[in-house]
Amino acid sequence: MPAMSRKFIVLCCVCGKRHDTNGDWSKFELPPVNDGETSYSHGVCPDCMRKIYGGEEWYQEYQKSLPEEPAT
Numbered sequence: 001m002p003a004m005s006r007k008f009i010v011l012c013c014v015c016g017k018r019h020d021t022n023g024d025w026s027k028f029e030l031p032p033v034n035d036g037e038t039s040y041s042h043g044v045c046p047d048c049m050r051k052i053y054g055g056e057e058w059y060q061e062y063q064k065s066l067p068e069e070p071a072t
């Protein structure tokens, strides 16, 4: 199959949200299905990063290095 058809989804191993190819983090309600086209990887979503590392100096420095996000 063409490589372009592959989907890549990152699952947050802390809260179970998924980061799909749309760039959105959403609650993962269905178990991952191995359809041969979707690759799953485990990571940590931004919300959990903040909860876990929010007090860490390196994380605060990292956040400062990111472009400002508009308040929602």
Ligand SMILES: [Zn+2]
Residues within 6 Å of the ligand: 012, 013, 014, 015, 016, 017, 044, 045, 046, 047, 048, 049
């Ligand atoms: Zn998470």
